[in-house]
Structures are given as structure tokens and as C-alpha cells.
């Protein structure tokens with residue numbers, strides 16, 4: 001049996017949908033089972049095992065404090081959810097003999113790399129969000145050996161606020177938008193990450209450890225936006241003439257520092273699962289043409 005935390009979030013919703021479709025036995029919880037409260041988690045896990053009559057094999061942590069800029073002012077909340085939360089879950093996994101699958105981020109790096117970043121690279125977060133996520137990783141590693149830490153980046157999905165929806169909405173209503181052109185990374189469809197989690201849970205033989213999981217290739221936010229416009233127009237999601245202008249990070253000030261370069265090397269997960277991760281443009285096309293695509 002699989003326990004998914006953060007089941008109503010962008011990734012969690014899509015993951016549960018995939019588990020359901022493939023008839024994998026799982027239970028999902030949201031913030032009503034608080035990751036920052038160890039005894040609440042422990043009680044829930046005990047009840048889950050006794051009521052279902054089956055053991056928890058995987059705890060999948062899709063819960064997080066994800067408001068990157070707000071975290072700069074709400075350090076304590078971010079730290080509790082992103083650092084104490086995974087610590088609690090890893091200790092429960094250890095007690096139950098389960099494995100924890102935890103989602104982490106490219107923000108654990110400062111963005112100064114010049115080539116795709118390996119899992120072994122030393123962490124050097126530059127924002128509060130990145131620091132809390134890095135500390136969450138460390139807490140898991142020190143609590144159990146049965147962990148999968150999946151670092152992803154530039155995530156978008158059907159059931160949450162994300163760059164593709166934000167820009168689609170903006171480009172449908174404005175004459176022009178301005179997008180940063182000096183930050184590089186890899187847009188990642190939640191479907192890709194959910195599929196990887198599904199494979200890990202189904203195979204049960206994937207070696208524990210840290211894995212980078214993103215779609216393939218790299219781009220800038222500016223070129224990502226241009227691709228959204230082009231595909232959005234092709235599939236009838238955008239019906240407005242909108243100019244896309246580029247700007248630099250300095251011209252678009254935000255509270256939290258973003259990594260300038262956050263392309264992750266994904267060879268390790270591809271060889272562990274014997275898969276080829278899809279190119280980000282193909283993944284984006286799948287997303288935009290899907291009937292679940294729905295800009296709020």
C-alpha cells in the first residue's frame with residue numbers, strides 16, 4: 001500500500017490519478033494530516049495499516065511549502081513543512097519498514113553551474129525555500145536508508161498554478177508580456193515525474209538514493225514562453241496576438257533569488273529505470289493538447 005501526502009497539490013493530484021488508473025493501492029492525504037506533527041502522522045499510519053490490513057510500502061511526499069517568494073518572509077512555516085515534515089515522514093518510514101519517496105528541487109543549488117548538475121554535486125541553496133528543501137533532504141538521509149529523493153524543476157501540471165497556465169492566461173488577455181531570458185532550466189510535465197514515481201513503486205527494485213527527474217533538454221523562461229504561445233495557438237488555447245519580449249533577471253525583481261542555471265543531469269534515473277525521458281517540447285505539447293488542460 002502507498003501513502004501519498006499532498007494528494008491535492010499539483011503533483012499529488014496527478015500522481016493519485018495515475019495510481020487510480022493503474023489500480024495501485026494507495027491512500028492520499030492533504031494538510032488535514034499535518035506533516036509537521038509527528039504523532040498525528042504516526043496515528044494516521046497506524047490506523048491506515050490496521051484498517052486496510054496491509055503494510056505501508058511507500059510513503060510518497062508531494063506535500064511542501066512551495067511559495068518561493070513568500071518563504072523569504074515566512075521562514076518558520078517553510079522550514080517546518082519542508083524540513084521538519086520530511087524528517088517526520090522519514091522516521092515513520094523507518095519505523096514501518098517502508099521506503100520514502102520525497103520530491104526535492106533544483107533550488108538546492110545556487111545556479112552557478114555551467115553544465116548539467118549531477119546528484120553528487122554539493123548543495124548550495126540561495127533562497128529560504130531552497131535552504132528549507134535542502135535541509136529536508138538532509139533530514140531524510142540522516143533518518144533512513146530507504147529513501148528516494150527526486151529532484152525536479154520548472155514543474156507544471158493540470159491541477160495547480162504554474163507557468164504554463166499563468167502565461168496562457170496572460171497572453172490571452174494582454175498585448176505583450178515580458179519574460180526573463182537569462183535563466184536556464186528544464187520545464188517538466190508532472191506526467192513525467194508521476195510516471196517515474198509510479199515505476200519506482202511498481203518495480204520495487206530501484207536502488208535507493210538521490211535522483212534528478214526532469215524532462216529532457218534545456219531552455220530559458222523566455223523560450224519556454226514562446227513555445228507555450230506557439231503550441232497554445234496551434235491547439236486553440238491562445239487566440240490573441242501577444243508580443244513576447246525578453247528581459248533580464250535584474251529587470252524583473254522578485255524577492256527570492258532564482259538559480260541562473262538549473263539544468264539537472266538525468267542519466268542516473270534513466271539508467272536505473274531503463275527509460276528515456278521525453279523532450280520538454282514534446283511533453284509541453286502533450287500537456288497543452290490534453291483535455292485536462294484548464295486555465296482558471
Ligand SMILES: NC(=O)c1ccc[n+]([C@@H]2O[C@H](COP(=O)([O-])OP(=O)(O)OC[C@H]3O[C@@H](n4cnc5c(N)ncnc54)[C@H](OP(=O)(O)O)[C@@H]3O)[C@@H](O)[C@H]2O)c1
Pocket residue numbers: 005006007008009010011012029030031032033034035036061062063064065066081103104105106133152153154155156160
Ligand atoms: N512547482 C514547481 O515548479 C516545483 C519545482 C521543483 C520542485 N517542486 C517540488 O515538487 C513538489 C510538489 O510541488 P507542487 O507544486 O505539486 O506543490 P503544491 O501544488 O503547492 O502542493 C503542495 C501540497 O502540500 C500540502 N501541504 C502544505 N502544507 C502541509 C502540511 N503542513 N501538512 C500536509 N500537507 C501540506 C498542501 O495540501 P492542501 O492542498 O491539502 O492544503 C498542498 O496540496 C514539492 O515538493 C515542491 O517543492 C516543485
